[in-house]
Amino acid sequence: MQTPEITPAGPARRTVLGAAAWGGAAVSVAAAAPALAASTTPGLADLSIEILDPTMDFATWQYVEDQPVYTYGTNTVRFMAAAPAAMVVTNNGPGAAVNPTGTLDTVMWNYDYDAQSTSLNYTLVSSTDPQVSFTPYRRPTRTWTWTYAGTLAPGESLTIPLRYEVGSALGQLMTGAFSQYRYNLFMSATVTDLVTGDTNDLSEKVGYFDGTHNLLPEY
Numbered sequence: 001m002q003t004p005e006i007t008p009a010g011p012a013r014r015t016v017l018g019a020a021a022w023g024g025a026a027v028s029v030a031a032a033a034p035a036l037a038a039s040t041t042p043g044l045a046d047l048s049i050e051i052l053d054p055t056m057d058f059a060t061w062q063y064v065e066d067q068p069v070y071t072y073g074t075n076t077v078r079f080m081a082a083a084p085a086a087m088v089v090t091n092n093g094p095g096a097a098v099n100p101t102g103t104l105d106t107v108m109w110n111y112d113y114d115a116q117s118t119s120l121n122y123t124l125v126s127s128t129d130p131q132v133s134f135t136p137y138r139r140p141t142r143t144w145t146w147t148y149a150g151t152l153a154p155g156e157s158l159t160i161p162l163r164y165e166v167g168s169a170l171g172q173l174m175t176g177a178f179s180q181y182r183y184n185l186f187m188s189a190t191v192t193d194l195v196t197g198d199t200n201d202l203s204e205k206v207g208y209f210d211g212t213h214n215l216l217p218e219y
Contacts, residue, residue, distance in 0.1 A: 045097035045152070048090045048200035049191040054082040054207055063208055069164045072124065073138065078166060083207030086161045087189050092200075093154035100158075101147040102191035102201075104134070108142075111182035111208070123185055123209065124165040132160050146189075164209075182211050 055064040063082035071078045087104075091097045104125060108117040125144060126134045134144040152158055185207040193201060 044194050045095045045100075045154070046092040046195045046198065046200075047097055047100055047152075047191045047193040048092060048198075049087060049102060049189050049203050050090075051084045051087045051187055051189050051203045051205040053205060054084060065208075065210060067162075067164065067207075069123075069166055069209060072165045079210055079212055081164065081185075081207055081209040083164060083185065083209065084162060084187060084205050086159050087203065088157055088159050089148070089152065089191055090157040091152040091154055096154065097152040097193070099147060099149060100152055100191060100193075101145060102189060104144045104146055104190075105188045106142045107186040109184045109186060111184055113181075117183065122166070125187075126163045126165070128161050128163050138165070183209050185209055 055066050056062070057064050065080040065082045067081045067083040067085055068077040069079050069081050069083075070076060089100060089102075091100075106123060106125065108121055108123055109115070110117065122140050122142060124138060124141075126137060127146070129148075131149045133147050133149070135147070136144070146160065148158055148160070150158075186204070187207065188202070188204045190203075191201045195201075
């Protein structure tokens with residue numbers, strides 16, 4: 001049984017998010033694209049990426065809040081979220097992929113008020129894999145470049161675990177002033193390759209972050 005899917009637009013450089021389609025809790029988003037014939041040069045690596053769906057309890061059709069959201073700069077769990085645990089990069093061949101890279105874009109959207117967060121609100125994303133870097137690291141941003149320091153052989157997949165942080169000051173910018181509310185986190189990931197015309201180098205999903213329900217921001 002598959003997770004129900006809807007098809008809004010996605011965030012940032014590759015696409016533009018629309019809020020009207022998101023009335024429910026965390027949902028899975030499939031990036032829709034026309035079927036095109038990919039052009040592959042012999043020896044080049046054809047890379048694909050997929051953000052994993054949040055965990056679902058199929059007995060109740062409810063998403064499971066099983067991903068910890070940490071207080072910025074610590075290992076202290078602030079709350080749990082129904083969020084993607086990882087993204088998976090696959091080398092479909094025929095060549096090897098050395099130091100594959102891509103992007104991750106995010107948008108925070110208030111679940112109760114159906115509004116985007118202000119410019120001071122961030123959910124920071126990184127990885128616990130020491131071979132994967134997210135740049136900039138622990139800086140107030142919604143867009144990262146990720147890089148794997150290694151080689152993916154043809155047919156090999158790499159699972160990149162994701163780590164979420166909110167809730168502390170970085171100078172005058174707050175990384176978590178929105179975390180007292182319930183919000184959705186729109187996520188759009190890409191992987192870079194030299195294959196043209198394919199549609200597997202973009203993945204979009206949504207996580208549900210239940211927040212702390214405090215009336216005032218936590219710093």
